[in-house]
Amino acid sequence: MSTENLHADVVIVGSGVCGALIGAQLAKAGKSVLILEAGPRVKRRDIVETYRDAPVKLSLANMKLQGAGSPFPSLPHAPSTYGDYLEQKGPVKYNTSYLRVVGGTTWHFGSALWRLLPSEFKLNSLYGRGRDWPIGYDDLEKYYGLAEMELGVSGTDDQDESGAGGSPSPARAAPYPMKQVPLTYMFRTLAEKLSAGGYNPVWEPHGRATRPYNQRPVCAGNNNCNPVCPIGAKYDGSMHCDIAENRGAVIMPNAVVYKLEDDDTGRIQALWFKRPDGSEHKVTAKVFVVAAHTIETPKLLLMSKTRHSPNGIANSSDMVGRNLMDTTGISVTMKTRDPVWPGQGPTELLVFNKREGDFRRNAAQYKIKVRNTTPVSQYAATLLEQGVLGTELDRRIQELSAHTLAWAVDFEVLPDPANRVTLSKTKFDALGLPVPSLYYDLNDYWHAGTELAMQDLNRFSQLLDAEITKKNMKFENRQHPSGTTIMGDNPRDSVVNRDCRAHDHPNLYIAGTSVMSASTCMNPTLTAAALSIRIAERIQREI
Amino acid sequence: MIPHSIVPTALSQVSRRRFLLGGLAFGSMGALASHGLTNTPKASDVTDFLILSEFLTGRKNLNFTLARRYYLGLRDQFPDLPDRITNLSNDIHASGTQTMDDYLSHGPTPDARSTATTIVSAWYLGVVGEDPKKKMIAYSDALMFQAVAGALVVPSYGAGPLAWGSRPEPYMTFKEAPDEH
Numbered sequence: 001m002s003t004e005n006l007h008a009d010v011v012i013v014g015s016g017v018c019g020a021l022i023g024a025q026l027a028k029a030g031k032s033v034l035i036l037e038a039g040p041r042v043k044r045r046d047i048v049e050t051y052r053d054a055p056v057k058l059s060l061a062n063m064k065l066q067g068a069g070s071p072f073p074s075l076p077h078a079p080s081t082y083g084d085y086l087e088q089k090g091p092v093k094y095n096t097s098y099l100r101v102v103g104g105t106t107w108h109f110g111s112a113l114w115r116l117l118p119s120e121f122k123l124n125s126l127y128g129r130g131r132d133w134p135i136g137y138d139d140l141e142k143y144y145g146l147a148e149m150e151l152g153v154s155g156t157d158d159q160d161e162s163g164a165g166g167s168p169s170p171a172r173a174a175p176y177p178m179k180q181v182p183l184t185y186m187f188r189t190l191a192e193k194l195s196a197g198g199y200n201p202v203w204e205p206h207g208r209a210t211r212p213y214n215q216r217p218v219c220a221g222n223n224n225c226n227p228v229c230p231i232g233a234k235y236d237g238s239m240h241c242d243i244a245e246n247r248g249a250v251i252m253p254n255a256v257v258y259k260l261e262d263d264d265t266g267r268i269q270a271l272w273f274k275r276p277d278g279s280e281h282k283v284t285a286k287v288f289v290v291a292a293h294t295i296e297t298p299k300l301l302l303m304s305k306t307r308h309s310p311n312g313i314a315n316s317s318d319m320v321g322r323n324l325m326d327t328t329g330i331s332v333t334m335k336t337r338d339p340v341w342p343g344q345g346p347t348e349l350l351v352f353n354k355r356e357g358d359f360r361r362n363a364a365q366y367k368i369k370v371r372n373t374t375p376v377s378q379y380a381a382t383l384l385e386q387g388v389l390g391t392e393l394d395r396r397i398q399e400l401s402a403h404t405l406a407w408a409v410d411f412e413v414l415p416d417p418a419n420r421v422t423l424s425k426t427k428f429d430a431l432g433l434p435v436p437s438l439y440y441d442l443n444d445y446w447h448a449g450t451e452l453a454m455q456d457l458n459r460f461s462q463l464l465d466a467e468i469t470k471k472n473m474k475f476e477n478r479q480h481p482s483g484t485t486i487m488g489d490n491p492r493d494s495v496v497n498r499d500c501r502a503h504d505h506p507n508l509y510i511a512g513t514s515v516m517s518a519s520t521c522m523n524p525t526l527t528a529a530a531l532s533i534r535i536a537e538r539i540q541r542e543i
Numbered sequence: 544m545i546p547h548s549i550v551p552t553a554l555s556q557v558s559r560r561r562f563l564l565g566g567l568a569f570g571s572m573g574a575l576a577s578h579g580l581t582n583t584p585k586a587s588d589v590t591d592f593l594i595l596s597e598f599l600t601g602r603k604n605l606n607f608t609l610a611r612r613y614y615l616g617l618r619d620q621f622p623d624l625p626d627r628i629t630n631l632s633n634d635i636h637a638s639g640t641q642t643m644d645d646y647l648s649h650g651p652t653p654d655a656r657s658t659a660t661t662i663v664s665a666w667y668l669g670v671v672g673e674d675p676k677k678k679m680i681a682y683s684d685a686l687m688f689q690a691v692a693g694a695l696v697v698p699s700y701g702a703g704p705l706a707w708g709s710r711p712e713p714y715m716t717f718k719e720a721p722d723e724h
Contacts, residue, residue, distance in 0.1 A: 054679060182705050184707050184708060210705065220705075222698065345708075376695065380690075384663065391601060393663070394715060394717075397687055402713075
C-alpha cells in the first residue's frame with residue numbers, strides 16, 4: 001500500500017464526456033476536482049497517424065473487422081475492447097467497443113446528439129412496456145439546451161424528430177447552437193425519393209462544427225468521424241478535459257480505480273486506484289462521481305464489496321449491472337440503379353425515425369439510418385479477392401462505390417434484469433482485476449420491431465429502384481449501452497434516484513448512459529451529457 | 544482535393560530506362576531470379592517491377608519509391624517473387640498483347656494471373672501480404688482511390704470546410720474503353 005493520500009472536494013472516476021463535463025463545471029465553481037482515468041492520454045495527431053498507417057482500417061461500417069484493430073492504445077492495465085477483453089456469456093454477443101483513454105469513447109463516436117421525446121420517458125405508462133423514467137422531458141429540457149451549447153450541436157430547427165412528420169418536436173426553448181451541415185447529393189436524392197413514398201426524412205443533430213466553435217474548426221468532410229476526426233471539428237470528451245484542466249481540475253491518467261469504501265452511515269469515504277506498476281493509492285473526497293462507462297461503472301461497483309455493502313457499492317437492490325441495454329440493430333445493403341454516391345461529407349446525417357405510435361405496445365421503436373462512410377477499400381479488397389483486374393477493376397470499384405447503399409436500423413431494447421454485467425470468475429487483466437462478463441439476449445419485442453423495419457426497407461428498395469443484395473439480422477451491437485445503474489424512485493428496484501444519486505450513498509453520483517431507465521432507439525450521449533450537467537449543478541449546491 | 548503524394552515521383556532513371564527499353568520492357572526480367580535475395584534490390588529490378596506494374600495496372604506514372612517498397616514488401620512475404628515475376632513477364636511477352644485488358648482477354652496462365660493479382664492488390668490496396676503479416680505501404684497513394692477521385696475523398700483527407708453538395712463527378716470515366724484523365 002502506498003502512503004500517498006489524495007484529497008479533493010470532488011473525485012470523478014472516468015474522463016469521458018460525462019466526467020469531463022462535471023469536472024469542468026465544478027472547477028469553474030471553484031471546487032477542487034480530481035479526475036481519475038484508467039487509460040492514457042492520447043494526442044489527436046498520433047491517433048490520426050496510427051490510423052493512416054494501419055494495414056487494417058477499423059470502421060463502424062465494417063463490423064466484420066471489429067476486433068481487428070483500432071488506432072487507440074490497448075495497454076495491459078487498460079485493455080482495449082477491440083480485442084478479446086470482454087467476456088461473452090449470453091446467446092447474443094454484446095461486442096461493444098469503448099475507449100479507455102483521456103476523453104473517453106466520444107473520441108470515436110459518430111456524434112449523433114439527440115434529445116429524447118417526452119413519450120420516451122413514459123414507455124410503461126403509455127405502452128405497458130419496460131419502465132418509466134422517474135423524471136420527464138420537462139425536467140431535462142433546460143439541461144439538454146445547456147448540453148447542446150457545451151458540446152456544440154449542429155441541427156435542423158423546426159423538424160419533427162419523432163419521424164411522424166408532424167409539428168416540431170420535441171419542444172425546444174432555444175434553437176440549435178449551430179446550423180445543419182449542407183446536404184450531400186446522396187442525402188438530397190434519398191430524401192426526395194423516399195418523401196415521395198410518404199416517409200419523413202429527419203436530419204440528425206450532431207457534434208460537428210458548422211462554424212468555428214470554441215476551439216473547433218468547421219467540419220471539412222474528412223469522412224473519418226469514426227475512428228477519429230483528424231481536425232477536431234467533431235466534439236469529443238477530450239475538449240472538456242482541456243476545459244476542466246484549464247480551470248484547475250487535475251486529471252490523472254493511468255489510474256485504475258478498483259474499489260470504493262463506505263462507512264456505516266452509507267457515505268463513501270474513499271476510493272482506491274492502482275497504477276500500471278500495481279501500486280495502490282487512496283483518494284478521499286466530499287463527493288464521489290462514477291462516470292466510467294455503462295460496462296466499467298457496474299464492474300467497479302461490483303468489485304467494491306465492503307463490510308457495509310457486501311453485494312457491492314450501491315447494490316442493495318441487486319440491480320447493479322442488470323438491465324443492460326443497447327440499440328442493437330440489423331443492416332440491409334441495396335444496389336441502386338442510379339448512382340447515389342455515399343461517402344461525401346460527414347459519415348451520417350439522414351435518418352427515418354419511427355419513435356411514436358401504438359405499435360410500441362408490441363414492437364420496438366426504431367431508427368433507420370443510411371451509412372455515409374466511404375466504402376472504397378472494402379469494395380476494392382472484395383473485387384481483388386474475386387480476381388477482378390484490368391479496366392474492369394476500376395470500373396467496378398467506381399460502380400460499387402456509387403451504387404451501394406448501406407442501411408442500418410437501431411432498435412429500442414427493453415430493460416431486462418437477466419441481461420447484465422458481472423465480474424468474470426476466470427479472466428483477469430494485468431492488474432488482477434476481473435474483466436466484465438456480459439450476458440445478453442433479445443426478446444420478441446425486439447424481433448417484432450425488426451419485422452416492421454424490414455417492411456420499410458423493402459418499400460425503400462421499391463421507391464429507390466434498388467435491389468436488396470444483403471441482409472444481416474444478426475444482432476449488430478450499436479455501441480449505445482445503457483441501463484446498468486438504472487434510475488428509479490424505488491430503491492428496491494433501481495440503483496440511482498432521479499438526481500442520479502445512489503439510493504444507498506448520499507455522496508455518490510453516477511453519471512453516464514448507465515442511469516437511463518429506457519434505451520430508446522436513439523443515440524444516448526446527449527441525454528447522458530444533460531444529466532451530467534444537472535449532476536454538477538446538484539453537487540455545486542451541496543458543497 | 545487529392546492529397547499530394549508524400550513520395551517524390553518519377554526518377555529520371557526510370558524514364559531513361561523506359562526510353563532505352565521502349566514499350567513493354569521485360570527484357571531484363573529473366574535475369575531477376577539470378578539476382579539473389581538481398582535487402583537492397585538492384586535499381587534495375589525495381590525499374591522492371593515498376594514497368595511491369597504499370598502494365599498490370601494500366602497506369603503511366605507509378606512512383607519509383609513506392610515501387611521499391613512494394614517490391615521489397617512482396618519479396619519479403621513471397622520469397623519466390625522474382626521467379627513468379629519472370630514467369631508472368633514471359634507469359635505477357637508470349638501473348639504479344641499491348642495492354643492489360645488485351646492480356647486478360649488473351650487468357651493468362653493460372654500462375655501468371657495469380658502473380659498479377661498479388662501485384663495489383665498491393666498497388667490498389669496499398670497493403671502487402673496476408674494476416675498477420677499485413678504491411679502498410681501507402682494509404683492516400685493506394686490506386687483504389689483513383690477510381691473514385693473527384694467524387695469521394697480519401698478518408699481523413701477532406702475536401703475542405705463544408706465542401707460538398709454538388710453531384711459527384713469522378714475524374715475517371717468509362718465508355719467502351721477506359722477514359723482516364
